[in-house]
Amino acid sequence: MAPESVKVYPPNPQRSCASNPLPSTIQTPSGLAIIELQGTIAHTDELQAALHNESNSTLSLPVGHITFPNYNPDFQEEGSTAWMKKVYMFVGGHQRLRGEVKKLPQPVAIVRKRQAENEQSTGPEILDIAEIIKYKIVFSSRPEPVSSAT
Template sequence: MPTIPLHTSPAQAAVTNPTNPLPQLLQTPSGLAILEIQGSINLPAASPSSPTISIGRLVFPDHTAGGSPENKSWMKRVHLYVGQHQRLTGEVKKLPNPVAVIRKRDSGEATAEVVGLEIAEIVYYKVIFSSRPEPVGT
């Protein structure tokens, strides 16, 4: 059975990015967050000129910039706008067990040898959307 060493990533500076629209609780150095959607999203096919597809936008209506970090009332309502005509309502939940995101450790050489893995991020919260989409007028 092969054994692969697991390392922690180098210390990362605290997240203080004023241009990040996510509330501080969801800001992570690598920008990772977990979205849980109960169902599926019908997306258009990606075009060769633009391989990325915009799913929608996240809005935290009760979050105020510069608010008290202890105030978690904004976690009760989050909107995910899908396209121009649908809105999902959800909330931010703390995970019962944190999830570690790992990646291959870069050896700096062009070899196929596995050097090891490193923990890129530990995620403590998820944004969950469990209700049916609501129609939104334009």
């Protein structure tokens, strides 16, 4: 019996670029990024309930927001990586994770199943490389408490 195989195709060069708020060094055409978290994030009861609700297949609740305090595209020197040393992720109103952008030792290809042209298709599965990611955002320290007072 032959091993099962799946065809994999390179990214489509004609794909459209999603609008992306990430700094240009870590932008990808589809807007994907890798975030590495070390530990657990305390989250709201609403998010906890949604995560445990099996009928909720498209979860769209915000976990937090990421800021790059040293990145300013208008004043950034070409090729500068100094801004990569400081990244914050704010979770809820009470936690801040401090991290940095790191280059991956080897790029990572993200694959996704190609959508069948019709629902009746019974042909072999085909995978497309959705993105090749070269950087990740790493949050390796414990969350810091943040006061919500202004």
